[in-house]
Amino acid sequence: MVDVPYDAIADIPPAEVAEVDLYHPKSWWTQYVFSQDAKVIAIQYSLTASAIGLVALVLSWLMRLQLGFPGTFSFIDANQYLQFITMHGMIMVIYLLTALFLGGFGNYLIPLMVGARDMVFPYVNMLSYWVYLLAVVVLASTFFVPGGPTGAGWTLYPPQAILSGTPGQDWGIILMLASLILFIIGFTMGGLNYVVTVLQARTRGMTLMRMPLTVWGIFTATVMALLAFPALFVASVMMLFDRVLGTSFFMPALVEMGQQMKYGGGSPILFQHLFWFFGHPEVYIVALPAFGIVSDLISTHARKNIFGYRMMVWAIVGIGALSFVVWAHHMYVSGMHPQFGFFFATTTLIIAIPTAIKVYNWVLTLWRGDIHLTVPMLFALGFIITFVNGGLTGLFLGNVVVDVPLSDTMFVVAHFHMVMGVAPIMVVLGAIYHWYPKVTGRMLDDWLGKFHFWVTFLGAYLIFFPMHYLGLLGIPRRYHDIGEVAFIPSSAHTLNAFITVVALTVGFAQMVFLFNLVWSLFKGRPSGGNPWRATTLEWQTPQTPPGHGNWGKELPVVYRWAYDYSVPGAAQDFIPQNQPRTTRAAQGSAP
Amino acid sequence: MAVAIILLLVAVGSVLFHLFSPWWWTPIATNWRYIDDTINITFWITGAVFFAVIAFMAYCVFRFHHKEGRQAAYNPENKKLEWWLTIGTAIGVGAMLAPGLIVWHQFVTVPADATEIEVMGQQWRWSFRLPGKDGRMGTSDVRNISSDNPLGLNPDDPHGQDDVVIESGDLHLPIGKPVKVLLRSVDVLHDFYVPEFRAKMDMVPGMVTYFWITPIRTGTFDVLCAELCGLAHAQMRAKVIVEEENEYHAWLEKQQTFADSSGRRAVMRATYKSGGE
Numbered sequence: 001m002v003d004v005p006y007d008a009i010a011d012i013p014p015a016e017v018a019e020v021d022l023y024h025p026k027s028w029w030t031q032y033v034f035s036q037d038a039k040v041i042a043i044q045y046s047l048t049a050s051a052i053g054l055v056a057l058v059l060s061w062l063m064r065l066q067l068g069f070p071g072t073f074s075f076i077d078a079n080q081y082l083q084f085i086t087m088h089g090m091i092m093v094i095y096l097l098t099a100l101f102l103g104g105f106g107n108y109l110i111p112l113m114v115g116a117r118d119m120v121f122p123y124v125n126m127l128s129y130w131v132y133l134l135a136v137v138v139l140a141s142t143f144f145v146p147g148g149p150t151g152a153g154w155t156l157y158p159p160q161a162i163l164s165g166t167p168g169q170d171w172g173i174i175l176m177l178a179s180l181i182l183f184i185i186g187f188t189m190g191g192l193n194y195v196v197t198v199l200q201a202r203t204r205g206m207t208l209m210r211m212p213l214t215v216w217g218i219f220t221a222t223v224m225a226l227l228a229f230p231a232l233f234v235a236s237v238m239m240l241f242d243r244v245l246g247t248s249f250f251m252p253a254l255v256e257m258g259q260q261m262k263y264g265g266g267s268p269i270l271f272q273h274l275f276w277f278f279g280h281p282e283v284y285i286v287a288l289p290a291f292g293i294v295s296d297l298i299s300t301h302a303r304k305n306i307f308g309y310r311m312m313v314w315a316i317v318g319i320g321a322l323s324f325v326v327w328a329h330h331m332y333v334s335g336m337h338p339q340f341g342f343f344f345a346t347t348t349l350i351i352a353i354p355t356a357i358k359v360y361n362w363v364l365t366l367w368r369g370d371i372h373l374t375v376p377m378l379f380a381l382g383f384i385i386t387f388v389n390g391g392l393t394g395l396f397l398g399n400v401v402v403d404v405p406l407s408d409t410m411f412v413v414a415h416f417h418m419v420m421g422v423a424p425i426m427v428v429l430g431a432i433y434h435w436y437p438k439v440t441g442r443m444l445d446d447w448l449g450k451f452h453f454w455v456t457f458l459g460a461y462l463i464f465f466p467m468h469y470l471g472l473l474g475i476p477r478r479y480h481d482i483g484e485v486a487f488i489p490s491s492a493h494t495l496n497a498f499i500t501v502v503a504l505t506v507g508f509a510q511m512v513f514l515f516n517l518v519w520s521l522f523k524g525r526p527s528g529g530n531p532w533r534a535t536t537l538e539w540q541t542p543q544t545p546p547g548h549g550n551w552g553k554e555l556p557v558v559y560r561w562a563y564d565y566s567v568p569g570a571a572q573d574f575i576p577q578n579q580p581r582t583t584r585a586a587q588g589s590a591p
Numbered sequence: 592m593a594v595a596i597i598l599l600l601v602a603v604g605s606v607l608f609h610l611f612s613p614w615w616w617t618p619i620a621t622n623w624r625y626i627d628d629t630i631n632i633t634f635w636i637t638g639a640v641f642f643a644v645i646a647f648m649a650y651c652v653f654r655f656h657h658k659e660g661r662q663a664a665y666n667p668e669n670k671k672l673e674w675w676l677t678i679g680t681a682i683g684v685g686a687m688l689a690p691g692l693i694v695w696h697q698f699v700t701v702p703a704d705a706t707e708i709e710v711m712g713q714q715w716r717w718s719f720r721l722p723g724k725d726g727r728m729g730t731s732d733v734r735n736i737s738s739d740n741p742l743g744l745n746p747d748d749p750h751g752q753d754d755v756v757i758e759s760g761d762l763h764l765p766i767g768k769p770v771k772v773l774l775r776s777v778d779v780l781h782d783f784y785v786p787e788f789r790a791k792m793d794m795v796p797g798m799v800t801y802f803w804i805t806p807i808r809t810g811t812f813d814v815l816c817a818e819l820c821g822l823a824h825a826q827m828r829a830k831v832i833v834e835e836e837n838e839y840h841a842w843l844e845k846q847q848t849f850a851d852s853s854g855r856r857a858v859m860r861a862t863y864k865s866g867g868e
Contacts, residue, residue, distance in 0.1 A: 157780055166822065346692070367655070370661045372656075373594055389641060395687055401625075401698055458601075469614035473615065473786075474616065489614075565663060
């Protein structure tokens, strides 16, 4: 075959939307504090989310101390235990994971990966962070108000959440609801940005089906969040009215501690529908970015294209859509109409199919790869194990009648920690090891990273795998002390103590990680622009860390998909997305 | 190499833990053995998938980890393989869903001869009500609740007068008779939870929920609350005693009816008032 001279760029359609002028900061304040640069906002989001996440981590230690050694620690009583579980859950799910994946990774990676200079609405993007910070401050303030934070459980089920038998009835619940409302306002401003940026600001040649799966995951999750959070918003507003104004949206006629209350006509189950209409998509709002990111980690570090890219994209979109019709599987024993069980069990188990496809494609990407066991790859492997484990136990809880004995037991706690706690955190950590060099220009220490991985992964597995069996035995969740129960053998208490010791050890490993983050910032090995020899655009920036506007004078042009690893006949084992093809039938036959 | 072995050990260890750990469900005391069977089917199918995926992953790490000169294969897609995996997964999912739905149908279909009883939850104790000689329970409303009438029975309903009300005692059930357990709450969500029964359901103020069981084993069982209901959630306890029919009737004879207790209370109140005035 003769090499015909070939003008690669002629085949690329021009960009649909012209470039817009960037906002250029005029002072230190507008550059580093009230910044409109998505990269700075991303770091602000990440640091804030991590800070409040550390609070939630400490709360989990306190909970584990109580569960492992009930009655030993006089500073933890039933009251505080309920407050700890509530704040731990709410912080981890919303203020840490959602904010970190979308506000943190979304802000940093979307513009860089699609070849944009910034988000399309930088000012709104900045506001998004400051409203989020306010939401976090309001949430944290509940630790210091009279009565303390609410102890209603992170699900905040009424009537309990606003009655006096629950801790934090004075200010805790009011501020919690206010904080959620703020969070949703802040998120909506950021979320609109991410969606419009992906749809409108992709660089020339970056078709949707050439986007890295990271962007697909974050994009789909953001669309879902924009549709799901309004349900939580209205539920929060209505409950706030029930608590403050004495309305009865969720409050039926009831008697509290012998006193007839003035409520009447409301429905506690309505709240649960609204909550889970948000709450189930929320699981995937956390999971889809993780799915996307881990796909790119595996592909890059196995030096192999992601297997079945198109199927992976459709699986993400399909899971996103299906996740809106499964919510009531959280409510099989709520007292809703029993016929619902047939519908929601069916939809829930159907969602297992696209999810399983993703798992198969991850491990098939490893097959015949060139697997570099770097720290990000180790975390990706840890993710697959914990996600498969947690996903499969979801088939127990999703299958309506199987859920009946297991619901509200430690089985549920173990399941959701494995699948939406440990698994996404594995991805977050892997992603930090992966992209830290791009953000700082330095590598994280490898030895500390491996130590961190093994303690975290094996420890988390040892915490949550046996916990399923405590639930199978029948131990209910949200008990600060199980007390004397005939069916619980003393060996169960030993297991609880064991879990606590492991949990504290895993907690210690996170301190090592924090040390690594700070130490490497100053002393880490300089990374260069593309230390992992990756194909995606963020590694091809003219400067590392990327400068304001990301790309220097010219935007990159994209000639190929994101996964041209180990292309036969190519000089290197990766071809960046912005490297022109040399012939029309070029290397890398894929999109 | 070491990484592959550790990954494999995680899979093997999980299976061994499942087979040999001392923590397993409580011996069942009702007809819901089908639920246990469905859980077992699910364990087998998911366990096989779990082991296969992790073992395959460990093999890949062992066989394809980076060595000088190794080059990864380039195969973007394999339609046939992807379809087969999809179909196989769908079959596995169906094998769990079908028995699940069949058993759920049984679970929500209450037999016609089931006796109705009522459990009421309030912060933080359980009360019970059994139909009297007429075999029917009277109506109730949360607005009727007062210190004389803690369950809110309708004082004008003749069916309610002979209802047996157990305010702070244990619930007795006869063995082998299907029971429809009606669930009410006066304040917040509760959940009547007896692990050995397998069945459970939330109790929601403002509505009546239910589940049904047929006790198949005599014994004394702990009642716990499974839906967070506030500060003393963990202390909300009672006992259910399943016994032979004759023992059950002997126990039932000794219980007070609504008419008894409200009559007695009225007398007490009258005495107290006249004494006080």
